[in-house]
Amino acid sequence: xxxxxxxxxxxxxxxxxxxxxxxxxxxxxxxxxxxxxxxxxxxxxxxxxxxxxxxxxxxxxxxxxxxxxxxxxxxxxxxxxxxxxxxxxxxxxxxxxxxxxxxxxxxxxxxxxxxxxxxxxxxxxxxxxxxxxxxxxxxxxxxxxxxxxxxx
Amino acid sequence: xxxxxxxxxxxxxxxxxxxxxxxxxxxxxxxxxxxxxxxxxxxxxxxxxxxxxxxxxxxxxxxxxxxxxxxxxxxxxxxxxxxxxxxxxxxxxxxxxxxxxxxxxxxxxxxxxxxxxxxxxxxxxxxxxxxxxxxxxxxxxxxxxxxxxxxxxxxxxxxxxxxxxxxxxxxxxxxxxxxxxxxxxxxxxxxxxxxxxxxxxxxxxxxxxxxxxxxxxxxxxxxxxxxxxxxxxxxxxxxxxxxxxxxxxxxxxxxxxxxxxxxxxxxxxxxxxxxxxxxxxxxxxxxxxxxxxxxxxxxxxxxxxxxxxxxxxxxxxxxxxxxxxxxxxxxxxxxxxxxxxxxxxxxxxxxxxxxxxxxxxxxxxxxxxxxxxxxxxxxxxxxxxxxxxxxxxxxxxxxxxxxxxxxxxxxxxxxxxxx
Numbered sequence: 001x002x003x004x005x006x007x008x009x010x011x012x013x014x015x016x017x018x019x020x021x022x023x024x025x026x027x028x029x030x031x032x033x034x035x036x037x038x039x040x041x042x043x044x045x046x047x048x049x050x051x052x053x054x055x056x057x058x059x060x061x062x063x064x065x066x067x068x069x070x071x072x073x074x075x076x077x078x079x080x081x082x083x084x085x086x087x088x089x090x091x092x093x094x095x096x097x098x099x100x101x102x103x104x105x106x107x108x109x110x111x112x113x114x115x116x117x118x119x120x121x122x123x124x125x126x127x128x129x130x131x132x133x134x135x136x137x138x139x140x141x142x143x144x145x146x147x148x149x150x151x152x
Numbered sequence: 153x154x155x156x157x158x159x160x161x162x163x164x165x166x167x168x169x170x171x172x173x174x175x176x177x178x179x180x181x182x183x184x185x186x187x188x189x190x191x192x193x194x195x196x197x198x199x200x201x202x203x204x205x206x207x208x209x210x211x212x213x214x215x216x217x218x219x220x221x222x223x224x225x226x227x228x229x230x231x232x233x234x235x236x237x238x239x240x241x242x243x244x245x246x247x248x249x250x251x252x253x254x255x256x257x258x259x260x261x262x263x264x265x266x267x268x269x270x271x272x273x274x275x276x277x278x279x280x281x282x283x284x285x286x287x288x289x290x291x292x293x294x295x296x297x298x299x300x301x302x303x304x305x306x307x308x309x310x311x312x313x314x315x316x317x318x319x320x321x322x323x324x325x326x327x328x329x330x331x332x333x334x335x336x337x338x339x340x341x342x343x344x345x346x347x348x349x350x351x352x353x354x355x356x357x358x359x360x361x362x363x364x365x366x367x368x369x370x371x372x373x374x375x376x377x378x379x380x381x382x383x384x385x386x387x388x389x390x391x392x393x394x395x396x397x398x399x400x401x402x403x404x405x406x407x408x409x410x411x412x413x414x415x416x417x418x419x420x421x422x423x424x425x426x427x428x429x430x431x432x433x434x435x436x437x438x439x440x441x442x443x444x445x446x447x448x449x450x451x452x453x454x455x456x457x458x459x460x461x462x463x464x465x466x467x468x469x470x471x472x473x474x475x476x477x478x479x480x481x482x483x484x485x486x487x488x489x490x491x492x493x494x495x496x497x498x499x500x501x502x503x504x505x506x507x508x509x510x511x512x513x514x515x516x517x518x519x520x521x522x523x524x525x526x527x528x529x530x531x532x533x534x535x536x537x538x539x540x541x542x543x544x545x546x547x548x549x550x551x552x553x554x555x556x557x558x559x560x561x562x563x564x565x566x567x568x569x570x571x
Contacts, residue, residue: 010283010284010285011283041276041286041287041290042276044290045272045273045276045290045294048268048294049268049269049272051484051485051519052264052265052268052269052297053213053265053309053431053434053435053486054213054216054217054220054263054265054266054269054309054428054431055217055265055269055428055431056217056220056221056224056266056269056270056426056427056428057221057224057269057426057428058426059269061426062269062272062273063273065273065277066273066276066277069276069277069280069281070280073280073281073283077283126350
């Protein structure tokens with residue numbers, strides 16, 4: 001039974017998952033959908049905001065608001081992906097929301113879960129060295145399982 | 153004695169920057185001020201005099217904190233952010249431009265702090281709900297906050313601190329800094345559109361924003377919008393006539409507090425709890441600490457550096473902008489601006505203008521050089537990365553290093569011509 005880890009981001013998830021279905025035989029597979037919340041944005045804002053004088057409220061509240069928005073949106077995207085994948089006829093579909101540096105979290109998860117295949121979506125029209133963005137290249141270099149790059 | 157005073161200054165700055173065990177910056181600054189008085193670097197009467205002579209600055213802080221807090225509670229910033237998204241009609245390029253325009257408007261009349269601290273989380277929330285990559289919008293808000301804060305004395309607390317000391321009026325700011333401001337904004341917009349062009353290609357769907365809840369208190373919302381417009385007009389008009397910014401800000405704050413209480417739109421307990429009281433001891437303490445190093449001539453090296461252009465106006469503008477930008481990244485823009493006040497000394501003629509306005513340019517635009525606002529934070533992040541500690545994927549330094557030097561060069565060059 002194949003264990004398939006699919007890294008989800010904000011892009012139109014329905015369209016991207018259809019591409020997976022075209023390329024991979026998911027029947028009898030266990031699907032693990034993963035979305036990683038990157039805390040970089042809120043943390044960077046907090047660092048920048050710390051040097052500003054006139055703070056109408058606690059800095060922590062702004063940061064927590066941004067993190068809460070990230071979490072809500074991540075859960076929304078993940079639930080849409082899970083609903084789409086549920087119709088595939090796979091053995092099981094699991095959705096997992098993580099937090100941290102996306103490339104590190106996904107590589108670690110694929111290792112701990114014993115993934116047979118890691119699916120990563122790449123966007124953009126570049127060719128040459130920049131055709132695959134840095135996180136995807138990191139995952140290709142460090143994942144213990146084969147990595148399927150789908151360009152959307 | 154000089155060594156002791158220098159140690160007190162350095163220790164105060166380091167404590168303010170590093171905040172050991174979460175020590176409040178205001179307390180750190182007050183301790184530094186107290187030590188300066190204790191060792192005799194500053195007499196009590198001198199300390200009180202420097203605080204009293206900056207009453208306009210403190211009154212402005214009090215007024216603007218109130219205005220910003222109540223404007224946020226009224227839903228003004230949220231309404232503006234959503235309006236910016238709707239006007240973009242699905243185009244990310246238009247959305248980014250609208251965010252720039254919003255940042256310019258808010259920074260100019262409500263200070264750069266309102267854009268960086270209040271608007272940014274709201275814009276972040278809106279773009280996340282639109283399923284967009286938040287990075288371009290996050291950096292646009294935080295950068296334009298400072299880029300557009302050169303125009304008026306009220307656009308940046310540093311402007312007011314320096315402007316009050318040299319008795320600069322609103323017309324002075326417009327005469328010497330309007331063109332550099334426009335140039336800085338053009339550079340900022342152009343560079344960001346170039347850097348983020350790939351991330352802005354996809355269109356977005358406004359469906360998720362259509363269920364946006366209306367303001368909790370519509371009448372207070374409309375009243376607040378009106379007061380803010382009047383405040384903006386007053387800052388320019390009355391400010392040009394010499395009315396202190398602190399008086400104008402307090403008048404605006406009084407109108408908003410009255411309206412909030414009248415419409416029962418004010419959660420007083422939460423408002424008082426959230427109020428950043430710490431800013432007053434922080435700035436007050438720094439005023440005294442810098443007076444202490446000034447009293448023993450420790451600001452002389454910076455004075456020599458600033459006056460090192462031998463009377464050449466353009467070189468003076470470049471030098472003062474560069475020195476203040478560098479210092480801002482080393483020790484934070486508030487203590488740096490106070491050090492500059494002492495170092496610049498009496499000014500006259502075109503060279504004087506270049507010194508004063510160049511310092512404003514450096515203090516306002518300089519913090520974005522490292523994006524993180526101080527070299528110490530940047531170095532700490534680099535150290536973490538070298539040790540393999542997972543630092544987030546957001547690229548902190550790159551954008552500041554790319555755009556800020558260009559802005560500093562262009563604005564200081566223009567100032568050199570204008571002065």
